[in-house]
Amino acid sequence: MAGTAAGALKLGLSGxxxxxxxxxxxxxxxxxxxxxxxxxxxxxxRGLTRAQRSLADARVQAAERTKSPHRGVDDP
Incomplete structure (x- = not known):
């Protein structure tokens, strides 16, 4: 019986x-x-964060550019 049990264990654990x-x-x-x-x-x-910052900067710059010509025209 011991031999049979050992054989079964070996077969069961072989893989x-x-x-x-x-x-x-x-x-x-x-x-x-x-x-x-x-x-x-x-x-x-990180790329998305940089793109969002660039977009925010571009919006600020665009707003400043649209104000600049009006200041020159309105000034006496």
Missing amino acids: VGEAFKAAFADSSAEAKAAASATRAVENAQ
Whole structure:
């Protein structure tokens, strides 16, 4: 009986080591992909922030330009 139990355990556990290797190998690649995606999102957020600041600056400059010609005309 001991031999039968040992054989059953060996057969039952034969693929466990390979399964662990496969599971951790895949998670390493997935972790790298997740980190890369996170960096891409962070870069996109920084780009969006810069674009919003540029838009705000452009609006301020446009408002100043529209006021400047009127000041010259109204001044005696």
